Amino acid sequence: MFEIVFLGTSASAPSIERGLSAALVLYRDQRFLIDCGEGTQRQLLCSGMGFRKLNKILLTHGHLDHILGLGGLVSTFSRWESISTLSIYGGPWALQRVEDLMKVVLRSGEVEMNLDFIPIAAGIIWQDDQMNITAFPVSHRGPGCFGYTFVEKSRRPFLNAVAERLGVPPGPERRRLVRGEPITLADGRVVTPDEVLGAPISGARLVYVGDASRVDDLVDEARGADALVIEATYLQAEAHLAKKYSHLTAAQAATLARETGVKVLYLTHISRRYSEEEVLGEAQPIFLHTVVVRDLDRARVMKEK
Numbered sequence: 685m686f687e688i689v690f691l692g693t694s695a696s697a698p699s700i701e702r703g704l705s706a707a708l709v710l711y712r713d714q715r716f717l718i719d720c721g722e723g724t725q726r727q728l729l730c731s732g733m734g735f736r737k738l739n740k741i742l743l744t745h746g747h748l749d750h751i752l753g754l755g756g757l758v759s760t761f762s763r764w765e766s767i768s769t770l771s772i773y774g775g776p777w778a779l780q781r782v783e784d785l786m787k788v789v790l791r792s793g794e795v796e797m798n799l800d801f802i803p804i805a806a807g808i809i810w811q812d813d814q815m816n817i818t819a820f821p822v823s824h825r826g827p828g829c830f831g832y833t834f835v836e837k838s839r840r841p842f843l844n845a846v847a848e849r850l851g852v853p854p855g856p857e858r859r860r861l862v863r864g865e866p867i868t869l870a871d872g873r874v875v876t877p878d879e880v881l882g883a884p885i886s887g888a889r890l891v892y893v894g895d896a897s898r899v900d901d902l903v904d905e906a907r908g909a910d911a912l913v914i915e916a917t918y919l920q921a922e923a924h925l926a927k928k929y930s931h932l933t934a935a936q937a938a939t940l941a942r943e944t945g946v947k948v949l950y951l952t953h954i955s956r957r958y959s960e961e962e963v964l965g966e967a968q969p970i971f972l973h974t975v976v977v978r979d980l981d982r983a984r985v986m987k988e989k
């Protein structure tokens with residue numbers, strides 16, 4: 685199960701209700717900050733998440749409404765020893781812009797921090813034994829825009845009743861079987877993992893898209909996702925502006941969700957020109973399970989049974 689904390693949900697400039705783009709994805713003890721618009725520090729505090737373990741930042745692209753918060757965040761982090769290295773993942777253009785921003789932040793010498801800029805390409809960018817994160821290209825203004833898919837690895841459930849029947853005692857023997865190692869019982873019988881592990885159960889899949897200008901190239905990635913987070917900057921009545929500025933309408937985002945069979949659609953990057961009701965009013969008739977997210981909203985992403 686993943687959890688998303690939406691920190692900033694406004695497009696381009698903040699509004700009274702909405703801060704600039706940022707979201708946290710949580711998985712077990714890992715935290716990933718996606719984008720870091722201006723004001724993200726306060727949103728982290730307001731969310732109750734704070735700065736703990738926040739050492740990985742994934743950038744969708746290099747537009748200022750998605751990166752300017754990094755200056756303040758790095759300034760704050762540098763005063764604490766709890767985070768010694770901040771890893772920033774993104775396309776080369778986004779990283780170059782952040783490096784330029786950091787020259788100002790770090791120039792005076794009063795701020796010291798190890799920044800690890802990690803240029804990404806399509807494919808797996810991070811993984812441990814429980815999950816992985818894949819980057820995929822997204823069309824928007826400027827080169828090297830990426831979305832991120834978080835996938836919980838499939839696992840085989842331990843069949844307690846079978847283990848009981850075979851006489852496997854609770855404790856280290858069962859843990860070894862879960863790790864995939866055979867064990868020998870006191871009476872000499874060998875029990876293999878296949879005997880006590882059930883069929884693989886696939887894990888949750890969360891697809892996160894930042895700003896985007898089209899959806900046809902996102903179909904394969906979005907297909908069957910347990911949750912799709914994507915921008916909805918405009919409504920169909922102003923589709924010409926969406927096209928002009930390389931953004932999506934709520935209807936385009938909802939159509940993608942419907943056609944790819946996602947479970948829940950979370951719309952973000954909401955413009956001040958529309959009310960939440962208007963955005964929902966356009967998307968929901970197309971895709972019922974649509975949520976127009978607000979700052980500090982939280983969502984759990986679980987594998988649908």
Ligand SMILES: [Zn+2]
Pocket residue numbers: 695696705747749750895953
């Ligand atoms: Zn934006």
Ligand SMILES: [Zn+2]
Pocket residue numbers: 745747824825895
């Ligand atoms: Zn943008």
